[in-house]
Amino acid sequence: MSYPVSSSAVVKLNFRRAVFLTSASKLSQCPPDEGREVAFAGRSNAGKSSAINSLTSNKKLARTSKTPGRTQLINFFQIGDKQRLVDLPGYGFAKVPQAIKNEWNRQLEIYLRQRASLRGLILLMDIRHPMQIFDQQMLDWFLLAQMPVHILLTKSDKLKRGPAKSALLKLQDQLSSKSELVSAQLFSSLKHTGHEELSTVLTTWLCEPRTEGDSAASSAGHSPVGNAPK
Ligand code: GDP
Secondary structure (H helix, E strand, C coil): CCCCCCCCCCCCCCHHHCEEEEEECCHHHCCCCCCEEEEEEEECCCCHHHHHHHHHCCCCHHHHHHCCCCCCCEEEEECCCCEEEEECCCECCCCCCHHHHHHHHHHHHHHHHHCCCEEEEEEEEECCCCCCHHHHHHHHHHHHCCCCEEEEEECHHHCCHHHHHHHHHHHHHHHHCCCCCEEEEECECCCCECHHHHHHHHHHHHHCCCCCCCCCHHHHCCCCCCCCCC
């Protein structure tokens, strides 16, 4: 699937309006499950905070998730009236004890499975190390639930233009056999590249009416129990 930059999305969301809404460590603490939201996930250090900050032109926005002891929380940012971005915890925090990781996996799974307002996943991967085990699990998990996934190959400035393009083509080739629901692009917070494409995807998911055949994880009836990324 590809998202042309000049999408038919009726409104262009103003991501600069994003403000921190709340943090949640379990589903019951999440904001009311209404409107629409898009989650951002990735291994820690993949460039997730930088991407959110860069998209919203707010250097401090995603810092909340970096506060020591708060890394287990899902952070919600309000954009429009009923639209939210959701910052899932970076994966691979070495310092978090296993028991807490297990509990977190459980809560994450409940969130992803039950959250009706969730419209899709932005999955961030460092362009130099794409499709690690966690990434593949997250991807498979979402696709199983018939949820769209858009991959950002982050820090694309770390590679020259040719190799960066090749990395994207290689990934797109890999993905083509998986599902129509997955797409990918290059992204660099540092160089501000790929923002328009990302904005188009987000606007489409957050604003456009659902098409027939769309289904949320909650309605797909697939339970990823036992398969949560470790
Ligand atoms: P997170 O753990 O996924 O939230 O990752 P961060 O956003 O904190 O970024 C991890 C590291 O990668 C930091 O040192 C960032 O400065 C760096 N980084 C993030 N985005 C980019 C980028 O687009 N280009 C380059 N060169 N470095 C980046």
